[in-house]
Amino acid sequence: xxxxxxxxxxxDSPGMNAGIRAVVKYCLYYGIEPFGIYDxxxxxIDGRGKxxxxxxxxxxxxxxxxxxxxxxxxxFKTKEGRAKAISYLRSEEIEGLIVIGGDxxxxxAKILGEEMNIPIIGMPGTIDNDLFGTEYTIGFDTALNTVxxxxxxxxxxxxxxxxxxxxxxxxRDAGFIALYAAIASGxxxxxxPEEITDIEKLVNDIKTQNKGxxxxxxxxxxxxxxxxxxxxxxxxxxxxxxxxLRHSVLGHIQxxxxxxxxxxxxATMMGAYAVDLLKEGKSHLAIGIIGKxxxxxxxxxxxxxxxxxxxxxxxxxxxxxxx
Ligand code: F6P
Numbered sequence: 001x002x003x004x005x006x007x008x009x010x011x012d013s014p015g016m017n018a019g020i021r022a023v024v025k026y027c028l029y030y031g032i033e034p035f036g037i038y039d040x041x042x043x044x045i046d047g048r049g050k051x052x053x054x055x056x057x058x059x060x061x062x063x064x065x066x067x068x069x070x071x072x073x074x075x076f077k078t079k080e081g082r083a084k085a086i087s088y089l090r091s092e093e094i095e096g097l098i099v100i101g102g103d104x105x106x107x108x109a110k111i112l113g114e115e116m117n118i119p120i121i122g123m124p125g126t127i128d129n130d131l132f133g134t135e136y137t138i139g140f141d142t143a144l145n146t147v148x149x150x151x152x153x154x155x156x157x158x159x160x161x162x163x164x165x166x167x168x169x170x171x172r173d174a175g176f177i178a179l180y181a182a183i184a185s186g187x188x189x190x191x192x193p194e195e196i197t198d199i200e201k202l203v204n205d206i207k208t209q210n211k212g213x214x215x216x217x218x219x220x221x222x223x224x225x226x227x228x229x230x231x232x233x234x235x236x237x238x239x240x241x242x243x244x245l246r247h248s249v250l251g252h253i254q255x256x257x258x259x260x261x262x263x264x265x266x267a268t269m270m271g272a273y274a275v276d277l278l279k280e281g282k283s284h285l286a287i288g289i290i291g292k293x294x295x296x297x298x299x300x301x302x303x304x305x306x307x308x309x310x311x312x313x314x315x316x317x318x319x320x321x322x323x
Contacts, residue, residue, distance in 0.1 A: 001278060003033040005049065005094040008066040009040030009073070009101040009108065010101075013127045013139020014159060015263030016066040019100050021057040022271025027119060028054055030279065035094060039069040040101070041076035041108050049092065060263055064142070064256045070101070082120050086116045096119065096278040098271075100138070102126030106303045113299070119283035121274040122299050124265075130174035130306045133297035134288025138270070141262040142157055143170070144181050151185040151217060158215035164206055166221045166247040169170055170228035170254045177191045177254070178221035179309045180250050182319040187217040188321045197226030204237040209321045210243070274317060 006023050008016045020036070027034040036056070037049040044181035060067055089097070099109045100123040109120045124131045127143035145168050156163045167187075171177040175192025182190035188209045191197050202218070210216050220229040227235065229247040237245055258268070270287045273294050276283060286293045286302035 001033050001095045003092070003094055003098040004098060004275065005037055005089065005092070006098045007025055007100070008041050008070045008103040008125060009045065009099060009124060009136065010070060011102065012064075012066050012070045013125045013137070014064040014142035014255070014257055015138040015261035015267040016065050017060040017123050018264040019107045019123055019125065019138055020068060020257060020273040021061055022268040023098055024052045024057040025054065026272045026275040030275065032275070035092060036068050039071040040070040040105070041073040041085060041134045043069070045073070045075050045081050047088045049088075053184065059201060060133040061268075062258050063159055064258055072230055073108075082112065082115055082267040085112070087174055088214065089100075089116065089118065096276070097303035098123060098274045100125040102137070103131060104132070106299050110284075110288055110299050110303065113284050118225065118279070119278055119284070120279050120288065122286040122302065123274055124286065124288060125189045126147040127177065128171050128252060129176035130172070131286070131288070131302050132305050132307050133286055133295070134290065134307070136266060136289045138142055138263055138267045139185070139255075139259070140176065142257060142260045143177055145260055145271065146254050146257055147250060148185045149178060149180040151181065151187065151219075154248055155185070155215055155320050158217065158246075160226045161244065162214050163246050164210065164216040164218065164245045166229040166233045166245070167310045168222055168247065170250070171221045171223060173219040173223035174306055174309070175223070175311045176307075176309045179313055180220040183313060185217065185219075187219040187317070188316055190219040190314065191224045191226055192221045193225060194225040194310070195233075195314060196308060197224055197232070199226060199235050203236050204231070206236065206240060206243065211323065229321060230281070
């Protein structure tokens with residue numbers, strides 16, 4: 001294999017740069033030319049890419065975002081768009097492709113693999129941690145730490161003012177960030193899309209858990225069936241006249257920042273593994289981490305469904321808040 005292309009696509013996530021660095025340096029170690037494509041599939045359609053050098057990826061491991069840029073590309077969903085992308089890959093003599101992203105990125109890779117005979121390897125890059133076939137996606141750990149840091153700060157002011165805070169976190173339609181951030185920040189309740197939200201129970205929970213406490217944190221996953229944090233706060237408000245309620249939407253701060261050690265290490269391992277897999281002639285595989293092991297599953301399987309957070313943690317949170 002002489003030339004491997006690499007792109008990052010969909011929502012960026014901290015650690016993507018560590019993954020890019022590993023792919024590029026590992027390619028160079030093997031005498032393979034690494035070829036970076038800018039702004040995900042959009043850059044592939046527009047013909048925007050270049051051969052990457054050692055210096056291009058030096059000292060980037062510590063930065064959030066992605067030096068290659070990212071995009072959510074509507075054009076790639078069309079046959080014409082993909083035809084342009086394929087002709088670009090052919091003109092640049094690309095012999096293998098590594099994509100870093102979430103389920104949209106993998107869906108693009110799957111369709112591309114059906115229309116062009118090119119080996120493709122996927123690396124899971126999304127803060128949502130919702131891909132099937134891996135317990136861990138690049139960026140999830142950093143996003144969790146960002147959320148925890150923010151919630152600790154919210155807790156300070158909530159405690160000073162004796163308030164109940166509804167904190168909305170990202171995750172699209174998955175509750176991983178909310179659930180694990182709730183455990184790590186000592187939130188009193190967590191509302192996730194994987195479990196139906198019972199407003200009456202929430203009201204009762206707030207009343208009971210607030211006894212003797214100066215603050216309450218309700219972690220709300222953005223995709224929760226009960227609504228967003230503002231909506232849920234307004235649903236419980238009429239039943240809690242004695243409480244001072246506030247909401248806070250953490251938003252895109254969760255996607256930025258210097259990647260954690262976990263994200264840097266795992267992205268580096270996965271990047272090197274992706275190059276090895278292509279060298280071994282493997283194709284159409286998504287890399288994952290299960291336990292401490294690097295694993296693979298077919299890209300088609302990785303997008304069949306979502307990974308599920310461990311719902312028994314909901315009981316853990318409930319038990320821990322009980323006086
Ligand atoms: O998939 C990552 C993610 O940050 C989700 O958690 C969120 O719902 C979405 O992307 C936001 O997308 P955008 O940055 O395009 O608004």
